[in-house]
Amino acid sequence: MQSWDVIIIGAGAAGLMCAIEAGKRGRKVLVLDHATKLCEKIRISGGGRCNFTNIHTTAADFLSNNRHFAKSALARYTPRDFLDLVEKHSIKWHEKTLGQLFCDTSAQEIINLLLEECRSASVTIKHPVTVKNVRPLPKQASGEKFSLESSDGTLCCHSLVIATGGLSIPKIGATDFGHRIAKQFGVPLTPLRPALVPLTLDAADKEFCKTLSGVSQNCITSVKKQKFQENLLFTHRGLSGPAILQISSYWEPGKSITLNLLPDHNIEADLTAAENSKKTLTNVLAPFLSKRFAQEWVERYAQNRTPADLGSKKLRKIAEDIHNWVITPAGDEGYAKAEVTLGGVDTKDLSSATMESKTQPGLFFIGEVMDVTGHLGGFNFQWAWACGHAAGQAV
Ligand SMILES: Cc1cc2nc3c(=O)[nH]c(=O)nc-3n(C[C@H](O)[C@H](O)[C@H](O)COP(=O)(O)OP(=O)(O)OC[C@H]3O[C@@H](n4cnc5c(N)ncnc54)[C@H](O)[C@@H]3O)c2cc1C
Known part of the structure; x- marks a missing residue:
């Protein structure tokens, strides 16, 4: 059985940001994704130029049952922080309108940035890997809390991060995996529906x-x-x-x-x-x-x-x-055309500082799988960066 400090399921915006931060802290991190091609949602975002943040982001730009939940993570990782990363990688950007920042050239540059940062933080990414099931482990001296049956064998970890996103655009890999894991562990969900949709x-x-x-x-x-x-x-x-x-x-x-x-x-x-x-x-x-x-x-x-x-x-x-x-x-027009999913893992079960479940210690939910949904205009990526960063400090 391979043992990891942190396993993150979902190599999208939130999952990779969490992996980078945890890796920088010296945690042994494995990211799993079932997709053959990584980061497809980033690739198609912003018409192919990725509206990667919004400089005017505040918690008021998000829908959630708890309107205050996003404040802590957004305050600790701001649009300026992500822009510093963009500039560190010499990515040219522009403000299109209303504080929306886009790549001048291509969304691929944001994908390259994330993958390069993962490499320098010694993060291991494996894909395509299917996770068949997740089980809680009985308390043990070595501290591992979860075991996973996957197409890559049996894995175990101390912290398990669910970053599998929402239900929008199933044809590029969206699944209800995160919602099923929440149900399995008794973590409540708020009602789901397509949003940012024609x-x-x-x-x-x-x-x-x-x-x-x-x-x-x-x-x-x-x-x-x-x-x-x-x-x-x-x-x-x-x-x-x-x-x-x-x-x-x-x-x-x-x-x-x-x-x-x-x-x-x-x-x-x-x-x-x-x-x-x-x-x-x-x-x-x-x-x-x-x-x-x-x-x-x-x-x-x-x-x-x-x-x-x-x-x-x-x-x-x-x-x-x-x-x-x-x-x-x-x-x-449904999930086939919706940019995001409204609702998800209920924030009342999560710590706003770390995104850890109160019901199941060691289990974290980040990104679109949670009940935090941004307005159009770069807010959803800013949330993915901010909550991924917050969890990355804690896992
Ligand atoms: C067309 C479109 C354009 C968009 N443009 C913008 C934009 O310009 N700006 C903006 O802020 N937001 C935009 N968004 C929204 C933004 O893409 C998402 O909010 C953001 O990607 C969510 O990040 P995430 O990491 O939570 O999920 P995702 O980026 O969706 O990543 C989830 C990952 O989990 C993997 N996964 C899913 N199920 C499983 C499973 N069962 N096993 C293993 N892996 C699994 C997926 O393959 C994927 O890699 C856009 C969305 C769409 C659909």
Whole structure:
């Protein structure tokens, strides 16, 4: 039986960061992953350029049953800390928008950084390796707490870290392994659902969006008090783009979302003033909305009538609808298209300082497998680095 100080299952962002920190402390670390090609999620992230952090990260950028849980780890490993690592590896980066930092060239550079840091911290990575089962060991003098049956033989360790991520994008290796391990050890889970995901619409709204497929519009999306001002993208299946992905994390099935399609300009005065002019409604709207959108909107909501024809009451209603377009999505595009999984290992069972389970000492959960989900914009990687770093100091 091979014995290790630390075994980490999952060689993604959180798992590798934890391995680096534990390795630097002189711990004998083994990372196992079932994938043939490592770090696929990092490779496809940020459109291939990896939005590796967000310089404005705070705990308010995360959804969790415990809104305070992320504070400790985020304070001890900041975006500046990861940027120092990026700069140490001479990776060129830029801020795209809203504090989002991307590689200039390729996400592969972040993968290389992690693997090089693992090498210099003497971390062993084995893949593809399947873990068949995990068992707690009876208390023993040597201190090992877990044994694992794997395709690489029987392994045992003092600390076991579950870093197998969430359920999104199963075709590149996402599994429910971490959630199953939590259940096996009696660690509670919060409900799971896809998040940062495009939303689908019922037949009538879908038809409308289909005609606008490819059109993008700056807007404010909101659910209750939560608001995001970013771009909305119409697709042939429904609604996408950053504004929709962000609000999807707050949307609940059966509930509606509100869109302000003109957040920076109140259109009511333009519309009512047009009542006494010869302008078409499309011409009034087109300077503010995209022309295609204005045309489709006028056809659907005003049956192509002129402002004079509509009258001030109806024009005010059109303005109200543009600023408060209420849509009830039919659903979402599921884990196949979701960037992240909402919910996971309940943080009330975990130490916010170390990510160790209170129910099962020696067992740690890090990254997306936990009930900590970031907004779009580099926050999910910053969480992976921060909680991986925190666990790496403790395992
Ligand atoms: C398309 C897309 C783009 C994204 N872009 C960004 C972005 O630009 N910025 C950002 O902050 N976030 C982004 N995210 C989210 C981000 O990728 C994740 O939040 C982050 O990778 C989570 O890190 P993790 O280490 O917890 O899990 P992962 O990175 O998913 O790693 C989990 C690892 O566990 C392995 N594994 C799973 N099951 C098993 C098993 N049974 N046995 C062994 N190994 C297993 C997997 O192979 C994988 O290597 C994006 C996500 C997607 C899907």
